[in-house]
Amino acid sequence: MTVLPLPAAALASRVATARHFLMTTPTHFDVTYVINPWMDPGQPVDAVLAGAQWSTIRELYLSLGHRVEVVDGEPGLPDMVFAANAATVVEGTAYGARFRTPQRAPEAAHVAGWFAERGVRVVAPTAVNEAEGDFAWTGEVLLAGTGFRTDPGAHAEAQEVLGVPVVSLHLVDPRYYHLDTCLVVLDDAADRAATVAYYPAAFSPGSQKVLARLFPDAVLADAADAACLGLNAVSDGRNVVLAQEATRLADLVAERGFVPHLVDVSELRKAGGGPKCVTMELRGLQLDDRS
Ligand code: ARG
Helix, strand or coil, rough: CCCCCHHHHHHCCCCCCCEEEEEECCCCCCCCCCCCCCCCCCCCCCCCHHHHHHHHHHHHHHHCEEEEECCCCCCCCCCCCHHHHCEEECCCCCEECCCCCCCCCHHHHHHHHHHHCCCCCCCCCCCCCCCCCCCCEEEEEEEEECCCCCCCCHHHHHHHHHHHCEEEEEEECCCCCEEEEEEEEECCCCCCEEEEEECCHHHHHHHHHHHHHHCCCCECHHHHHCCCCCCCEECCCEEEECCCCCCHHHHHHHCCCCEEEEEEEEHHHHCCCCCCCEEEECCCCCCCCCC
């Protein structure tokens, strides 16, 4: 019997870095309109279970040593729990959101107001963009989705406001309407090449080539990994929080040295969301201490 050596990647030691997150309370979460193919107001949301699922994610972040800011959800804004859509914060600069749909439009001002109360100016966008729904920071470049929600003009605006290079990617499958439904940055350390996972079929042929060129060692998700929104995951460089159905994807990231944490997101998924959608990352941001 020959003993096969472990692939080099499996030996890589993954290092978690402390993160600063923002989450919005799920108090008013519901599915009352349809703005993506996951949503069906005829399928009831279990509000208590949704609340428990949100709390589990928050407590997991705290147990991993991360900081979590909590913004109150607003009545009449059932998707406001998806905090990732409200601003993009990179190296201390906050670029605001401008939602595609009227149903979600008021969320941007609520969250910008929360930042303002803590001494942070959110740069108001002129172009439609759903923030971290379509922007993913790799530590070096900002990957930017378009096709369903965020306008390509916002890619240029983000580059100007944030002062980081932006790479535009075209989304082609309406089930994967935001970049963060089909791509996750697993390792965003600035001093080495980023590790990402993505579902190729969600991208146009040209964007698939761009991704293959930028990330030749990416973890490639399959249709089943994507269909449970397994890529809507959050990584701290070592720990990866993802939907519990995404067992194949979890195994693949574990082979690369990451530690998967499987969570139940059944209720959030009824609105087309998962762990990443409910999590905004505050990169390099200093908030005024109000205590
Ligand atoms: N129902 C919400 C919408 O369609 C879900 C947003 C999920 N957020 C995300 N970052 N992908 O806008």
